[in-house]
Amino acid sequence: MKSKKRGMMYENGYGEIVDYWLEEDMRLRKKERRTRKKIYEQLRDEYNFPGSYRTVCDYIQRRKPQLKLEKEKRHEHLDHPPGEAQVDFGAMTVVKNGAYKDIDVLVLSFPCSNAGFAYPLPAQNTECFLEGLKQLFHQAGGVPTYLRMDNLSAAVVSIGKGDKRVYTDAFLAFQAHYGFEVQPCNPGRGNEKGNVEKKVDYTRNNFFVTAPLMENFKQLAAWLEEKMIQDRKRLHYEKELLIDELWEKEKTKLKALPLKEYPIFTVDKAVVNKYGEITIDKEKVLIPHAPIKQTLIIKKEWNQFSCITSDGEIIYKGPRPYMNEARPIPWEFLFH
Template identity: 45%
Template structure:
């Protein structure tokens, strides 16, 4: 098929210059039938099916994008890829040199096909300068092969659209107040009013007429930093929609466009205008902690949140005070001197999200090439990664099917351990791998080799030569 400029030139020669078919064929150097086809063509509408599956610009990147979007279905909805994030990853990891618009168009179309729901929109509320909104957001990170939950407190200023954030392990009182203190320090001042949800770290209960009974720690905090807390009605997150958007903005690696504002001024300029309206920070920062009493057991240990801590320098049964902070616990003497005895990290329990490896491998079964680009492959044991990521395309699908079947009886870690024990020359023999895995999972059926003490150590490892026995016995070799 001729290129579009050639088609247009043939049309020009026919309609404008009035050339005959053979003359057009000679001048364009094409067959006369081809010249006649385009010279006399009346319908120039492009067939709908013409471009189906033909993406010359994205080319091999389509499989990579599809893999990431499919893997997003295994992640929390609020932390999935945006088109911008996909575009940047293609640039950074695969040296993509084309424009962003092509990627965005494809991602939008692909997400629509996958029926991803759009987020609801709410009306924006106007806030004067010097007021803020604060909210916790949940984000997830990969840590030691697990999907781990983290909490991020975000404080936004609707007037300028500026925002500050600080991550903490949990949403308890100490973490909440410490995070607020840190964002005040980042902003260089304290808002006059801050809007919150009715989070338990600040509100004990909602009283009649919408009044709130605050926790003692939060009341002291408000008094120290001199701001007025405001609380949204239950279930009305749109009353602090600016910070809700900012939480999502941060969760998606700061790739979501900022909310639309009527003024063309930039955020940094509006923030410089809003900053003087903040209250000054106190000269002495508030130390955030709570005191608890404890008593050492007979082994000179004390317990906090199901964790035992040793304090061998102290006598057994000794009473102590625990100065509980957001990230550590300081042990003080309870004799009135309040001497610091030791400091320990606070025992936060990681909330790991289990990986559904069976579902992930089902996706690989349908798209074997996906294992070459998949983020989840990097979380697998090294031996499994090497087993899957082979250059020979014809080997990938059988290996994926084998691992998918083995996952019904073994964990991915056990499979990785088994692959390490199988020689590389035999790694393609599934029966051998299954025997190794069975031995790992059922060590009771594989006792240690029999040990005998009669053979001298100097002979260990030597292979006897049967010819020597024949010679000693006088057996003639034929």
């Protein structure tokens, strides 16, 4: 008989999140993978993990070899009815203004036809995730009947098996507007969304191995959409038909897009400090003409934020801090 594993990593679902991150990192180059410290800090900041760094390290040390073994043994075949989709983020790199920029690409795949759609975003927060889903639904021309997803912090508040998951209010409102059902992956069963994981790798290897040039997100989204359209003109890996032909049939099973456009934003509050700054995305941002110690309403969209007074006056609007993040290209290393 198998003994029940105890401890907050197993009983409270935190281990499932770490498993997902470890499996995700296995697909990345070693230098791009999360360190144990980074995993602990992300777990603490995004999921309010109450445990210690040592607890996380011990869990990772035990689980890493187990996950590798489980990955080798996964042979279960899953049926994929038409109209059902899977979604996941993938980390990619582009070149903007002569520097590397790390972005996240949200990938939507339909396993029945193997059709894929991708949309570039600056982060994996709630606003980016929902904006990306909205754009992908429009690219697909409809809404999936079921959407299989993992425990993305952009949508999940707390973890549990199946229906025990608690989703954010923003995600639930989005789901209600578009009318799709969610199929959460079970713990340690990455093969349940294996199609989109392969699609993320395929997108990275075919379109981002040589980092493409990026002018802005609008230009990059249009470029990537065209690449994904052209990619559907190849044969399905099993069915000996073009993916495009299979997709045309599968499209008829999608739900219709809502007539009304859904606005994507969240609302928060921030207090102006003595230097006239507020904190947004863990960065200090100067808000000109903002009264010290005044509480402002912050409207956050995927690419920008607005500061609103209690009287409803917009006193500042600017890009979110991560929009301008970049890292230099190591030219000396590349041409050595």
